[in-house]
Amino acid sequence: MFHEVKGKNITFDKNRTTAIWSPVQTGGLLFTEKPLTISDPVTLTLQGSGAVELGITQVDPGTLRGKVPESSSQLEKYHFLNDVKIHKRTCAMCIRVDEVAREVVSSYGGGQYKQGIDLNEQYWLVADVKYGAVDLKLDNSGNNHIRHLFSELCGGNIKVLNDPTAATSQTKSPAALCFYSEPVETQKQYVLHCSPKAYHGTIPGRYYVLMRYTNQSPLEFRRHNEDKFDILNQRESLSSSKPDWFQIEKFEKDDCAGNPIIVEFTGDSFIYKTASGKRSRQNCRANTDSEVWLVFELYGISARLEIINISNRHVVGGGCTNVSLTQGGNLAVTCIREETENDINNIPSNNSENDLTGSYTASGYNIPGPVRHPDLVTQAASQIDDPVSLEKAIQKNFTTLRDSFIVDEFIDNMFENEVITRTEFQQLELVCQQDKTKATKKVLMSLSLRPVSKKFIMTALEKTKQQFLAQYFFPEEEKE
Structure with a gap:
């Protein structure tokens, strides 16, 4: 199972065998420095891959010093305009104040999204980057040529650049770390069954699981790197520090969906086989005289963890044998049986979300033991x-x-x-x-x-x- 120590954007099933990417604490809030005006519409350009929610607030961002909420849902006097999901593309939208209709209007993709306002109040534009790698740029198209800038006060996962008309998200998947509950051992296979995880009905165009290892226990690692687990606890001394961990592999879309990811620890290296069938070895640079822990970062997926004891080899599912990767064998997971x-x-x-924990294959749903969803895909x-x-x-x-x-x-x-x-x-x-x-x-x-x-x-x-x-x-x- 997974260790109880986890980031704010990870949820577990009741048995802690499945970790689910759930971006609720984004740290992606970004504001215009000045309120919107009738004479000066703002053009906001987004570039990259991710999800961004746009809205307006009556709260002056200058009053939020040290208290920027984790997401727009926790911002007072906030009104939703529209959201945008992009993948490797650029899009632009114009946000303006309609004095006659008493509305703020966001024009995007041929549509208009409106929010009624009180013309006696001031409203600041809010962008909330929910996940992904997104660059944001403010342009101005009004007659008065007032230069709109981003406020220097922003969420923990946003960086305003030297040109304050530009900003970028810093971490694609903030606070999405989790650990295996025990230090790794030899003679065991660590098997990850990964499935794409939708956000508001849309699966990110890119998803991955990034696997690392460290000599620090989960409790010790969190104590030294609080911002990796809860971005609201970010401290300047931590944000620039480099965690004491090492990368095994970043399993991208094709390498984490389909068949399971299999990892073994030999005592001085990690051997792994990806979902697409690639095998490789990564030397262990940590102190192997101490305990070694697996660290997982999830983006756009859920991952079910299974541990298999290689020493107990036996025939499973009518012909699949439990043979270690170190011996050049096949995976020790159960074969997929035919549908009946x-x-x-x-x-x-x-x-329920907890049921969707297997891995998608060309033949069906690959789950060792009884097949719970034989009609998939x-x-x-x-x-x-x-x-x-x-x-x-x-x-x-x-x-x-x-x-x-x-x-x-x-x-x-x-x-x-x-x-x-x-x-x-x-x-x-x-x-x-x-x-x-x-x-x-x-x-x-x-x-x-x-x-x-x-x-x-x-x-x-x-x-x-x-x-x-x-x-x-x-x-x-x-x-x-």
Whole structure:
């Protein structure tokens, strides 16, 4: 299991075997130095990959010295405008005060997002970088040529540059560290089953797990590096310090989704095999006469940790043997068994975040022991160009979708685009002939339990003349 010491942006399941990336404490607040005016609209340009929420506040940022909240949700007199999720691109939006309509208007992507205001009050623009590597730039397009700047007071994960019209986020995934609960040992495999983790329905375009090691216990490491766990506790002496840790590997999208990541400790080095099949060795530079601890940084994923004792080798799952990587063998995890009709007939009727802890593979859901979700997925999440999670949207709008969603032809589109397997298709067709409501529920559960392509959903809805349902599958679109 994972150690109880963790960052504020990590949550555990009840058994502490799964660590989940949950960016709630962002430290990404950024303000304009001066309030918005009727005559001088502001153009804000974003560049990079991440998520940014825009809003306005009646709180003068100059009064927040030493008390900048961790996120916009904790800012007093704050009003939401819109949010933007970008991946390797640049976008610009114009924020202006409409005196006639008594509104602040944010124009972005062909749409306008409005917030009513009191013209007798002053309002400052707020940008809240939720996660990612994002550069922000203020431009001015008003007639008075007033130079808008960012306030020097900002969140702990934001840096205003020498040119105060520019700022950047510092850490892609702040306060997202966790540890294995015990020091590493030889003759054990440390197995990570990783799955993409959506933020407000959208899976980041890039996700990873960064694995390091240290001689410091979790308690000792946190004591020396408080800002790595809670950015509100950041101290100047710590922010510039270098932690006493060493990197094993940064497992990017293709190397952390699909099959498990396997790591072994030989006593003087770490040997690992990635989800994509790459093997490598990293010499241990820490003092191996002392305890060595594994440190994980998560970004856009959840990770379930399994420990396997290599010395207890035996045949598992009809042919997979537990052979150590140091001996050039295969992984010691259970083989994926084929789906059966009984599996499809027993699709779970509900789901929680704690259940989604396995790893997506081309054949199914790779979970040692009993298969809890045998209906998942025909495509690896890393092979989907625009993966989204519909879990929360479907749960929120379940009864509306149950009563309005016509799944007959939609099932054909799911099979054609490899969203479901042949066995699933045959079973859903049979259920659809017998009980359409039951079939609709099964399709909704199937879509909620796997990453799917946003483009596929929109196209399939259009082909089946059900575009009006897009607002229920993607409710967050109303805010973007």
